[in-house]
Amino acid sequence: MLKGTEILSCAQMRAIESAAMASGEVTGLELMERAGRAVAGQIRLRWPKPGRVTVLCGPGNNGGDGYVVARRLHRAGWRVRVLGLENTPGPDAAKMKRLWQEIGPILPLEANLLPTAPDDLIVDAIFGIGLTRPPEDAIAALLTQLADVTNPLVAIDCPSGLCLDSGRFLSQIAPRAVLTITFDSLKTGHLIDAGLEHCGKVIVADIGLSHWRRYRQATRPDGKDVTLPRRITSHHLRISDLDPDTMQQLGKQSSAHKFSHGHALIISGMAPGAARLSARAALRVGAGLVTLCPEEPPLDIPTPPDALMRRWLDEPEDMAHALQDTRVTALCIGPGCGIDRAAALLPPALAARGPCVLDADALSAIAIDPNLWDALHDGCVLTPHGGEFARLFPDLTRRLSDIPATGPAWSRLDAAQEAAARSGTCLLLKGRDTIIAAPFEQARIVTSLDTPWLATAGAGDVLAGIITGLLARGFNPFDAASLGALIHAQAARLFGPGLIADDLPDMIPQVFRQMGV
Numbered sequence: 001m002l003k004g005t006e007i008l009s010c011a012q013m014r015a016i017e018s019a020a021m022a023s024g025e026v027t028g029l030e031l032m033e034r035a036g037r038a039v040a041g042q043i044r045l046r047w048p049k050p051g052r053v054t055v056l057c058g059p060g061n062n063g064g065d066g067y068v069v070a071r072r073l074h075r076a077g078w079r080v081r082v083l084g085l086e087n088t089p090g091p092d093a094a095k096m097k098r099l100w101q102e103i104g105p106i107l108p109l110e111a112n113l114l115p116t117a118p119d120d121l122i123v124d125a126i127f128g129i130g131l132t133r134p135p136e137d138a139i140a141a142l143l144t145q146l147a148d149v150t151n152p153l154v155a156i157d158c159p160s161g162l163c164l165d166s167g168r169f170l171s172q173i174a175p176r177a178v179l180t181i182t183f184d185s186l187k188t189g190h191l192i193d194a195g196l197e198h199c200g201k202v203i204v205a206d207i208g209l210s211h212w213r214r215y216r217q218a219t220r221p222d223g224k225d226v227t228l229p230r231r232i233t234s235h236h237l238r239i240s241d242l243d244p245d246t247m248q249q250l251g252k253q254s255s256a257h258k259f260s261h262g263h264a265l266i267i268s269g270m271a272p273g274a275a276r277l278s279a280r281a282a283l284r285v286g287a288g289l290v291t292l293c294p295e296e297p298p299l300d301i302p303t304p305p306d307a308l309m310r311r312w313l314d315e316p317e318d319m320a321h322a323l324q325d326t327r328v329t330a331l332c333i334g335p336g337c338g339i340d341r342a343a344a345l346l347p348p349a350l351a352a353r354g355p356c357v358l359d360a361d362a363l364s365a366i367a368i369d370p371n372l373w374d375a376l377h378d379g380c381v382l383t384p385h386g387g388e389f390a391r392l393f394p395d396l397t398r399r400l401s402d403i404p405a406t407g408p409a410w411s412r413l414d415a416a417q418e419a420a421a422r423s424g425t426c427l428l429l430k431g432r433d434t435i436i437a438a439p440f441e442q443a444r445i446v447t448s449l450d451t452p453w454l455a456t457a458g459a460g461d462v463l464a465g466i467i468t469g470l471l472a473r474g475f476n477p478f479d480a481a482s483l484g485a486l487i488h489a490q491a492a493r494l495f496g497p498g499l500i501a502d503d504l505p506d507m508i509p510q511v512f513r514q515m516g517v
């Protein structure tokens with residue numbers, strides 16, 4: 001079963017940590033030592049020659065981790081300066097602070113004490129998952145300056161000020177790390193919105209909590225059960241997460257014939273090039289048959305690929321008639337279709353209740369017609385980019401554009417999940433942090449920060465085609481959309497600079513080979 005790697009919310013992380021401590025098998029102090037050791041280890045791995053480092057320690061346990069890092073780097077021969085606060089943190093962090101004070105002083109956590117030498121490393125241990133409100137006063141001033149320095153910044157759990165539930169900064173101050181070390185699991189905020197860009201390379205350090213993540217209940221020494229607050233429902237999907245069953249389903253059996261892999265109809269319209277891109281992608285991803293359905297009889301000299309079938313489809317009745325063929329297993333409406341044509345063809349298309357990708361002009365048509373909205377069903381995959389999402393869900397978009405005053409902030413993940421629940425469909429919100437949400441709380445994230453060339457005209461049409469092809473082949477909407485996003489990003493990654501949308505479908509064979517399909 002297609003799954004991916006679990007992503008935790010901050011509340012889930014806290015609950016796992018509490019369950020572990022409540023079991024009596026590990027103490028908070030041990031977890032903090034492991035966390036600090038992991039960070040110091042990663043620093044030494046990346047900067048093997050001991051240099052100078054300034055560790056910025058905040059008021060809580062993130063700061064506690066920072067004191068451990070300071071102690072361990074000092075022991076490894078680094079010249080360590082620590083900036084910290086005068087507060088007395090919780091007992092674990094207080095203990096770590098004392099251990100550092102046996103080694104060296106703590107200077108005030110002030111902007112003017114940031115290092116001036118450009119190569120000095122800075123460790124940001126000010127706020128982690130405990131951030132609840134925008135940074136203020138001296139810490140805000142320091143973080144503002146931190147956002148401007150060019151020194152390499154290593155963040156513990158996250159760059160401070162980032163809300164790890166939403167990937168949004170709780171103010172306009174947004175420091176940028178080259179390396180972030182987080183614990184046990186990725187948090188949503190590492191993968192979406194500003195977090196994706198500002199965390200740099202993210203390393204997940206195992207601090208021995210996986211047992212309590214896997215078992216959603218833990219028994220305390222007093223016999224009481226500790227239950228985690230919410231099921232873990234978000235996953236990060238990467239090529240390396242693909243399981244043998246999915247790979248087998250993506251492959252083809254030697255005994256199969258073309259109809260074993262479904263028949264996709266791609267509705268074409270005003271801009272036929274867009275629909276052709278979708279159709280080519282649906283073929284490449286393995287649909288047995290793909291038919292392009294233009295508005296006019298196809299009298300023109302057909303353009304490649306020759307493997308594409310063509311069928312004139314003009315009136316809504318033509319659509320209803322085409323969908324009576326039970327061998328048609330998926331439909332794509334939107335790319336290059338024209339809003340009026342999409343609006344006319346959607347009622348019979350949705351009434352058939354078969355697997356269906358709704359993109360571009362189909363989304364615009366749905367946004368203005370409540371009847372179309374009501375006809376959506378769980379076989380649909382909606383694939384909006386940010387602008388289309390805003391037209392469909394203006395209230396959710398407004399919530400995303402306000403600068404959040406408290407954490408956890410409303411996130412793109414929340415928005416996509418809410419949108420999927422409202423529409424009762426699978427929804428794929430495009431971006432460098434593509435979010436695929438199913439109506440029943442599940443979500444997956446496919447990131448493509450490293451494929452800037454994917455931001456090109458027609459790339460969305462190809463994605464719609466890939467998903468349609470996978471739907472035609474029998475993948476359920478959630479898997480088809482998630483795998484589609486993954487294949488699409490990987491195709492761009494493999495092609496690299498110079499990519500145009502036309503190149504994407506033809507990279508799919510290479511993606512499949514790389515996956516081992």
Ligand SMILES: NC(=O)C1=CN([C@@H]2O[C@H](COP(=O)(O)OP(=O)(O)OC[C@H]3O[C@@H](n4cnc5c(N)ncnc54)[C@H](OP(=O)(O)O)[C@@H]3O)[C@@H](O)[C@H]2O)[C@H](O)CC1
Binds near residue numbers: 060132
């Ligand atoms: N999760 C784990 O398995 C482990 C986590 N570790 C590390 O611990 C931090 C989380 O520590 P915590 O103490 O809960 O929170 P922070 O250190 O992130 O924040 C500290 C406190 O700061 C206060 N706060 C929040 N926002 C602001 C602000 N804008 N200005 C000033 N102060 C702020 C808040 O307290 P309040 O009562 O004032 O709200 C926070 O509690 C985690 O990120 C890891 O680094 C472990 O050590 C290992 C295991």
Ligand SMILES: [K+]
Binds near residue numbers: 127128155157158
């Ligand atoms: K931090």
